[in-house]
Amino acid sequence: MPSPQAVLREATDRRLLEEVVTRGRVTRAELAATTGLSKPTVSEAVRRLTEGGLLEATGAQETGRRGRVGTFYELGPAAGWVLAIEVGQSGVRAWSADLAGAVLREHERPAGAEVAAALLSIASEAVTQAGEGILRAVAVSMANPVDPGTHDVIALPDSPFPEGLMSPADTLAGVVAAPVWVDNDVNLAALAEQRAGGAVGVSSFAYVFVGPGLGVGLYLGDRLIRGAHGLAGEIGYLPGAGSGTLAAELAAGIGGPDAPSNDVETALRMLDNGDTETLGCAVARAVASVTAVVDPELVLLGGPVGCHPALLEPVRAALPPSPTRLEYGTLGTLASLHGATYSALEHARAAAVRVMSA
Template identity: 35%
Template sequence: MPVSDTVEQQEQPWNRRRLRSTNERLLLDRLRDSGAASRAQLARDTGLSKPTVSSALASLEAAGLVREAGTHAPERGRTAVLYAPDPAAGYALGVDIGRSWLRVAVVDLDGTVAARADVRNRARASAALADLVVGTARQVVENSGVDPAEVVHGVVGTPGVYDERRRRVRYAMRLPGWGRTGIVDRMREELGVPLEVHNDANLAALGEYTYGVGEGSRLFAYILIGTGLGMGVVSEGRLFTGAHGLAGEIGFLPWPGRQKPERLEDAVSGVAVVESARRFGMSGQLTAKAVFDAARRGDPAAARAVELEGERIAHTVAAAAAVLDPDLVVLGGGVGHNVNLLRRPVREHARALTPLRSRIVPSPLGGDAVLLGAVATALDTARDVVFERRTAGT
């Protein structure tokens, strides 16, 4: 709630500084959420007096946090100056580390991409992968024309779960050596940017909630199906990670293999699609994409492999429905993006497996879901950091 000007006058000096900061943040958030506005409109929206709004805007403008963004000429009265946040007050870094691709972006405080790079991940050792991340991020910052000192926060998405106490990534089975202690610290030091590390499926879920079909969902699950299998869960707009950050690691669920018990990840992934296709008679150098493309052309072996993959995904959806009761299940990742082929077998088998019903849709974000989640998460912190830095001592 807005704080009254009467209370402001009664506060001690240090409290008055804190109150001014609160009012400034209130106005900045209003401008960021609802767009450019005049002083009069801001006063109406926040309940602050016009003099308080004018003073706070002057401080924000002097700090480089807001700028004039045009004028508004009403039918009656004076022309009003419009104010908006200055997106160039700071920048954030988003990184998506995948088994096949590395994606990096630098964005301003509005979330507009200043520069981006998507490069093949051919690293086969942790040191080489760390070099690739650092080198690509530096190049992206250079290409953006942004002063590196203005990049105030970064978020990295990776398979596995980052253990802050042990300072290493755990359970990143598809990235050889990525669990070594000190790898993340090394990237932080060489980039000179504070880095958070989060599970890729969790970030994809946040990206889907912020920019995709998850917006407005009460509880939804994002199932990431690519070289591995993971799930992110967002409830009431907040990520659910469990007691140890491992919620959604459905790839570790047991699965009855042909020779011996397997993990669900071994059955529901791009690798599993290729293995099934070979078992049904396809040959040559195969990828999951090649199998799906062949199924579209009517290849019977590929079609059987896709049908089997749909059945296995249905088991994953049924497990999520039983535990979480989501109103929405989003399928993403390299395999999940082939929902046009998978939708029928997934829905048919899911109906046979469980009476629980969740809407199943493809991710509209494609391969960008993790990166967008990383960007959205980095921006939350970057905006706070920039505000504190630029208003310190005012």
């Protein structure tokens, strides 16, 4: 077990690394001022981070005054990079990003290819293009529920994405040496909206995904709620207005009683043509089921159908009176990929400091 001093040093180093990432380029004096840490503590931490390659000195601060000149620091050459991957019915997409979150390269394999092969191909491509850079973490967004303890994908009846019932960690084991973190796409979309989207500063909100399937990401009390088994938010299995489920009701409203649950293109055409009542009422029932149970401050609509500009007002009109606000998510159909990036970055920064301190 590490000593209390080692734990404190690691926490200090992590805090300063996060501050450099946020500010981009900063002096030790600025770090001391913004964190409230003493100048000697900051100087020692910056020395450790610089010697570990996570930071580098990039020039003198021009103050225009006599006296000691400060030195700017920013992310160093050994900071490494992360890989965020989204696996869904539209294909496999990925971003390689540095530890500040700047996207370095984009990767994509369209739908139709075997999912595991597409995932493996993208990871191999990203590692090859990165050269000698250190891959710190991989985060994979899956269009299926994921066990929060084991990161295994969970099979559910009538899954709209049966091709995604696979183990990303096992698939990538021979290609990436970094830890692989796996989460549900709706959870990651909610994470992204909380970090940099429509739910910034909101402690309790729900993200309702409408697309190939129906699901909810829940943030309650500033915590992402996954449930004991990773099944929190699987509202598509709730009873609908008839004898079927909410997901079946939504699918039937789009294409008839025998329609598949993933008929996104038909739903988008309906909305384009002004046929909004059926979808609006079905989505409103899903939203009402969430607000009645958890009473969030805000509900965001997302997913390829949920983001359609014609859907919001019909859903509002069909909802019973409630103090909960209903808005669109602001990150669009890339929300889960943004969420995977944030997840990878959080794990990568912690791991980079931990390895340096070892």
